[in-house]
Amino acid sequence: QRIGVLKETFPLEKRVATVPEVVEKLIKLGFGVCIEAGAGEAANCSDDAYRAAGAEVLPDAASVWAAADIIFKVRPPSREEVAQMREGQILIDFIWPAQNPGLMEQLAARKTTVLAIDCLPRTLSRAQKMDALTSMAGVSGYRAVVEAANAFGRYFNGQITAAGKVPPAKVFIAGAGVAGLAAIGTAANLGAVVRANDTRAEVADQVKSLGGEFVAVDYEEEGSGGGGYAKVMSEGFQAAQRKMYAEQAKEADIIITTALIPGKPAPKLITAEMVQSMKPGSVIVDMAAEQGGNCELTVPGQAVVRHGVTIIGYTDLASRLAKQSSTLYATNLLRLTEELCKAKDGVALVNMQDDAIRGLTVIKDGTVTWPAPPLPQA
Numbered sequence: 001q002r003i004g005v006l007k008e009t010f011p012l013e014k015r016v017a018t019v020p021e022v023v024e025k026l027i028k029l030g031f032g033v034c035i036e037a038g039a040g041e042a043a044n045c046s047d048d049a050y051r052a053a054g055a056e057v058l059p060d061a062a063s064v065w066a067a068a069d070i071i072f073k074v075r076p077p078s079r080e081e082v083a084q085m086r087e088g089q090i091l092i093d094f095i096w097p098a099q100n101p102g103l104m105e106q107l108a109a110r111k112t113t114v115l116a117i118d119c120l121p122r123t124l125s126r127a128q129k130m131d132a133l134t135s136m137a138g139v140s141g142y143r144a145v146v147e148a149a150n151a152f153g154r155y156f157n158g159q160i161t162a163a164g165k166v167p168p169a170k171v172f173i174a175g176a177g178v179a180g181l182a183a184i185g186t187a188a189n190l191g192a193v194v195r196a197n198d199t200r201a202e203v204a205d206q207v208k209s210l211g212g213e214f215v216a217v218d219y220e221e222e223g224s225g226g227g228g229y230a231k232v233m234s235e236g237f238q239a240a241q242r243k244m245y246a247e248q249a250k251e252a253d254i255i256i257t258t259a260l261i262p263g264k265p266a267p268k269l270i271t272a273e274m275v276q277s278m279k280p281g282s283v284i285v286d287m288a289a290e291q292g293g294n295c296e297l298t299v300p301g302q303a304v305v306r307h308g309v310t311i312i313g314y315t316d317l318a319s320r321l322a323k324q325s326s327t328l329y330a331t332n333l334l335r336l337t338e339e340l341c342k343a344k345d346g347v348a349l350v351n352m353q354d355d356a357i358r359g360l361t362v363i364k365d366g367t368v369t370w371p372a373p374p375l376p377q378a
């Protein structure tokens with residue numbers, strides 16, 4: 001079978017679904033690989049590098065859609081892209097079926113098979129090597145700190161210089177999931193004093209091990225909603241949390257927010273009043289911008305200045321580190337391809353008896369198979 005890789009069509013998207021180092025490994029599994037000319041350019045992967053790795057470079061997207069049995073992409077396909085799919089073709093990329101019912105219908109109508117990388121059962125330890133949500137969140141958390149450092153007018157680390165003593169920057173991280181933990185580690189490595197909060201108290205040790213201090217909300221309530229994910233907290237908890245965040249906002253130079261609750265709008269944690277109380281020159285990076293934002297004043301996709309505070313709401317943080325995110329994503333898809341092709345004979349088998357593959361498969365030969373039944377209790 002042939003694997004086809006397309007140039008992403010979503011505005012500003014710089015990632016690509018495979019990189020030359022991975023192409024070689026896909027070929028070793030027995031697959032042919034074809035790629036649209038220029039697909040990796042924005043991620044520093046040239047057509048020549050893909051050719052040298054053994055891929056065939058095709059002149060346009062239509063040629064790739066026509067030639068490939070399996071399509072690798074990053075962003076969900078556009079209407080125009082789905083219109084080029086044919087019966088039996090396998091598509092592997094981010095789909096977000098809950099948010100994209102129209103897309104699901106269109107894909108099913110073309111009798112395709114679709115593996116949504118965002119539907120991977122993440123709690124299966126066997127699935128971790130394929131977990132692109134985790135890889136992308138890690139890159140985004142790192143990049144959030146880089147964006148904050150770029151907009152901030154001072155050092156992160158404290159210094160004693162001949163020209164005087166420089167205090168370390170104070171960074172507060174709201175939400176210590178995968179992205180938040182990456183941000184904690186990155187900011188601590190740069191020398192900042194890092195504090196973090198999460199509704200799931202179980203993350204406190206991880207925060208500490210990365211060099212941060214966990215700040216708890218003074219209110220007794222369990223924040224785990226099952227499967228390692230958060231739940232919507234009670235009014236009482238939210239009021240206590242706002243009080244604590246208001247105190248942190250006054251002290252912090254930089255706030256990075258990452259709080260999300262599956263299937264719900266992002267919780268509003270940083271009010272306009274808190275922004276106003278921050279020191280001029282402070283920075284907020286709102287990583288939940290695409291889901292409505294954790295800060296009341298965030299403008300998704302933009303950096304704005306409000307009350308002297310720069311509020312960054314970029315929704316393409318992983319894409320801003322395109323080579324790194326593409327390499328990690330490509331490796332996650334390689335691991336998935338290995339699972340689909342255990343015989344290493346260049347043929348992908350979508351085995352619905354396999355828990356990880358079953359979870360990912362949202363459409364099988366034109367039949368919608370999402371949502372997958374819950375996993376047997378581990």
Ligand code: NAD
Pocket residue numbers: 122123124125128131134137174175176177178179180197198199200227228229230231233258259260261262267269
């Ligand atoms: P996420 O992006 O859904 O949420 C980010 C963080 O925000 C979470 O830690 C959440 O608890 C926190 N949050 C939600 N509401 C909040 C509020 N009001 N105030 C403060 N914080 C709030 O989460 P994620 O990064 O995708 O990770 C979710 C969980 O999944 C984590 O426990 C992670 O360890 C787990 N996970 C497990 C595996 C695995 O088992 N292989 C893989 C990846 C992730």
